[in-house]
Amino acid sequence: MKAGRVIAAHGRHYQVELDDGQLRQCYTRGKKAGICVGDYVDVELQGQDEGRIERVHERRNLLYRSDEMRSKQFAANVDQLLIVVAVEPVFSEDLTGRALAGAFSADITPVIVLNKCDLTESLPRARALLSDMNALGVRIIETSTLQPQALRDSLLPLLADKTSLLLGQSGMGKSSILNILVPDARADTQAHSIALGTGKHTTTSSRLYHLPDMGGDLIDSPGFQAFGLKHLGQTEVEQGFPEFAPYSQNCRFYNCTHRHEPGCGVLAAQEQGLISARRHELYLRILAESTAPQKY
Ligand SMILES: Nc1nc2c(ncn2[C@@H]2O[C@H](COP(=O)(O)OP(=O)(O)OP(=O)(O)O)[C@@H](O)[C@H]2O)c(=O)[nH]1
Numbered sequence: 001m002k003a004g005r006v007i008a009a010h011g012r013h014y015q016v017e018l019d020d021g022q023l024r025q026c027y028t029r030g031k032k033a034g035i036c037v038g039d040y041v042d043v044e045l046q047g048q049d050e051g052r053i054e055r056v057h058e059r060r061n062l063l064y065r066s067d068e069m070r071s072k073q074f075a076a077n078v079d080q081l082l083i084v085v086a087v088e089p090v091f092s093e094d095l096t097g098r099a100l101a102g103a104f105s106a107d108i109t110p111v112i113v114l115n116k117c118d119l120t121e122s123l124p125r126a127r128a129l130l131s132d133m134n135a136l137g138v139r140i141i142e143t144s145t146l147q148p149q150a151l152r153d154s155l156l157p158l159l160a161d162k163t164s165l166l167l168g169q170s171g172m173g174k175s176s177i178l179n180i181l182v183p184d185a186r187a188d189t190q191a192h193s194i195a196l197g198t199g200k201h202t203t204t205s206s207r208l209y210h211l212p213d214m215g216g217d218l219i220d221s222p223g224f225q226a227f228g229l230k231h232l233g234q235t236e237v238e239q240g241f242p243e244f245a246p247y248s249q250n251c252r253f254y255n256c257t258h259r260h261e262p263g264c265g266v267l268a269a270q271e272q273g274l275i276s277a278r279r280h281e282l283y284l285r286i287l288a289e290s291t292a293p294q295k296y
């Protein structure tokens with residue numbers, strides 16, 4: 001038995017990198033579903049390059065989204081989430097806020113990468129859209145893939161020695177950024193598609209890459225159009241909005257949901273402009289979708 005980490009997953013086929021650097025195509029016995037990129041596993045070696053996953057180690061965290069139809073895992077055991085947004089086309093504030101809430105509630109540090117900053121005309125609009133998140137203290141890094149060296153200089157030190165997940169709506173420049181940070185990424189993706197016989201070169205599932213020079217791992221994930229968080233209970237939704245915390249202490253009821261309760265500290269703070277109305281609206285939307293058991 002050897003220990004390793006899942007670096008790619010396609011259906012029930014997993015690519016595992018063993019601690020000694022060997023790559024193995026692995027599968028599971030029976031219906032051990034839910035294994036995900038970033039998981040640490042124990043593998044029973046089989047033949048030259050195959051293996052069977054026997055055990056999944058306990059996860060530190062798992063980032064996933066869940067909509068009406070299904071839930072989708074992005075990655076497990078992640079230290080930080082890089083949310084790529086672009087100056088153009090205009091990004092969704094709703095989706096970005098949801099990704100942020102998903103990260104905070106899973107105890108993952110979010111960082112926003114504002115890409116295509118060479119498009120200077122629309123840059124002020126993009127910065128304004130991010131002002132709520134900036135006020136939260138979320139780090140915002142401005143990049144342009146037209147300046148690859150500057151992009152490397154600003155991102156690689158942040159990624160060193162950590163596992164980071166790269167997330168973004170389609171068209172924001174996520175693939176372009178990945179290819180600058182991981183020069184072998186394109187070739188790796190193709191080799192992997194060939195190995196699995198999928199023949200597709202687009203990102204359809206998450207995949208972990210090692211970063212050159214300073215180290216660290218970067219997990220690429222498919223672009224998304226939706227980011228449901230219906231699996232979050234009320235407490236977790238609230239964790240997604242850390243700016244509420246100082247004010248929710250003032251709520252009259254210990255189980256206040258900050259929707260309409262009298263004596264709510266969060267609503268009071270929002271009325272005084274201390275909490276962004278748009279952020280509070282997003283909180284209400286996510287809470288309304290929740291199917292997790294409520295406090296009452
Ligand atoms: N001007 C400018 N264009 C960029 C930049 N980064 C990416 N682009 C362009 O934006 C488009 C989308 O880039 P991709 O890297 O394919 O975006 P993606 O987010 O991976 O999108 P999907 O592949 O659809 O998930 C391409 O036409 C890129 O050439 C940038 O920094 N500046």
Ligand SMILES: [Zn+2]
Binds near residue numbers: 248258267
């Ligand atoms: Zn309240």
